[in-house]
Every structure is written in structure tokens, then in C-alpha cells.
Amino acid sequence: MNGLMRARSGVRLQGRVPGGGMVTMNLAGAVNAFTLFQLSNFAQMVGTATFILKRVKGINNALADTEIHIGTGTGAGFVDSIPPLLTINGMNFDFVELDLPEVEWSVDMTGYTDIATVIIQVEIEELK
Secondary structure, three states: OHHHHHOOEEEEOOOOOOOOOOOOEEOOHHHHOEEEOOOOOOOOOOOOEEEEEEEEEEEEOOOEEEEEEEEEEEEEHEOOOOOOEEEEOOOOEEEEEOOOOOOOOOOEEEEEEEOOOEEEEEEEEEEE
16 A cells, blocks of 8 residues: 555654765756665664655755656666656755655665755655
């Protein structure tokens, strides 16, 4: 089941790991993709962790409407995992889980904008 109808099965985390907090995407294009969330990987972990994107929020300071691309990889290896999110110049945005497709990541989440600068923070649900 999608969104709120599905029982919670993981841990909610915000921002990048490590480092935490907002990411300022101040360079445009896939070649400049920023890490939005880094998959947990530590020596004592048993099995593979995955996560689901639950929320995307931030502000568009790009001086123009722009799209945020969220997926995996960088440069020519970048692959969109969800459709691009349109943001409006000078406005904050908040895409919640009912706005987002339910996609499960098994690698680091990266993202880029068509026009810089956008400040962004993601919230994920980490599954074990």
C-alpha cells in the first residue's frame, strides 16, 4: 500500500547522512548532482538497508522556476528515480509522501536542478 495507508516499518530520518541538514544545490546539471541521502553502511550491520523517500522540502532561490531531479548517480550515469519536481522561483516547497511515488532505494540518493540555486532537505524511511 502507498503512503499513509501502509503501516510504518522503518525509521524516519531527515537530511543527509553523514552531516545532516539542508543541501544547497548551487550548481546545475546532472554532472553536478549532490548527495541528498547516503545509505547506511557500517561493518556491524547485518543485511542491506534500503529506504523510501517520504518528504522533500526547501526553497527555490534560482531566480527562475526550475525542476529538481532526484535519483541515483551523477553525470551521464544519473538516473531519475521519480518524476522531476517543479519548484517556483522565490517560493518554498514541501512535497509530502502522498505527492511522491513510493520508490525504494538501495544506493545513495542524489539530485540536481536545471537552474541553480535550490536549498533542499529530504526525509526518508529507512528499512532493514
